[in-house]
């Protein structure tokens with residue numbers, strides 16, 4: 554099988570995502586809205602599966618991490634304390650000649666426009682990335698509020714309530730998945746840099762003495778998650794230590810993924826020291842110290858954070874999964890010579906098992922089989938077109954297993970299961986189908 558690499562992979566992914574209803578521009582009929590993306594039926598199925606996998610690995614399967622679902626809009630003082638209102642921005646300048654806008658720290662020469670070479674530039678100005686809104690009926694400065702720019706701040710703010718309610722003792726973590734908003738000046742690379750996106754963050758509270766040990770623990774745990782559960786290859790992910798550290802941080806590292814456009818940050822693992830807790834203590838005038846019953850000491854917890862974008866994970870999965878193959882087997886009776894296939898790990902595939910009746914006469918029996926299977930897997934009943942075309946359709950959305958119900962099925966109580974990656978077909982008895990698929994989809 555020949556693998557074709559011509560053409561721009563990113564463009565192919567974007568095109569497939571729109572054509573098959575994974576992701577497309579928000580408000581498309583109005584020309585789209587830059588930096589905002591909608592997830593269609595297959596997209597939302599895979600997004601929710603990734604979210605659930607992260608939640609199960611980071612919260613449900615741990616006895617030292619608990620969950621939170623906070624509001625998107627919190628008291629404006631939260632963002633004053635966190636530093637977002639005063640410092641969360643990019644220094645930008647505009648070219649007066651070609652009207653291009655640039656981030657000054659990304660310009661090879663800050664005095665020269667990298668697009669047209671002009672030196673006729675506006676003085677550098679700071680653009681704050683926080684999205685503003687108003688709460689209440691009056692639209693004035695007193696009623697300004699902000700959409701959260703990261704999901705972690707409400708975790709710091711709620712730390713004490715959660716600790717008391719759960720009777721958790723340090724070290725323990727609080728995790729949250731939710732929307733964040735940033736008024737990115739240059740949203741780009743499909744969903745990679747969006748203005749509205751989802752984050753999956755976990756803040757781990759511990760003592761200062763233990764913090765580096767936990768930092769190393771989470772760094773390793775998160776790397777293994779990508780390798781073992783999302784099945785990223787060793788050459789697709791790497792660590793990138795931060796060159797500059799915030800004054801309060803002891804360490805910070807990014808896990809980068811090799812996207813079609815190059816290496817990009819997927820997740821940050823940050824030692825945040827006591828910075829956030831001390832700022833919220835100062836601005837709220839509340840004592841946020843932790844009393845350690847073992848030592849009798851009171852101290853502000855040190856925080857180690859793991860922070861990943863859900864949309865970037867989604868894009869990384871698609872970049873990893875996308876494959877084009879020429880010359881499909883004659884066996885499948887297809888004459889087109891291009892097979893697009895997404896090698897998505899079965900546990901997060903939008904459709905895990907598709908049921909395909911071989912003839913219209915078998916539609917009802919196939920539908921009954923699907924209704925049985927949908928209690929256990931994400932399923933689809935694919936009725937139209939010849940069987941080869943249906944296989945191709947399922948390949949394109951990454952369905953790992955197609956179950957064909959044929960005229961023999963009534964006699965031998967068996968179906969044919971076709972594997973997306975090997976394209977091998979196996980006859981499996983209906984009584985053994987669940988056990989067979991469980992092993993394939995979940996590995997047990």
Ligand code: GAP
Pocket residue numbers: 702703704705735737744745746747748750752754818819820821858860861862863864865
């Ligand atoms: N609480 C720490 C924090 O928010 P960050 O490095 O700014 O750190 C964490 O963001 C993760 O959120 C990034 O690694 C990335 O996956 C995702 N992210 C950040 N900005 C994004 C954007 N504009 N669009 C999509 N994802 C973004």
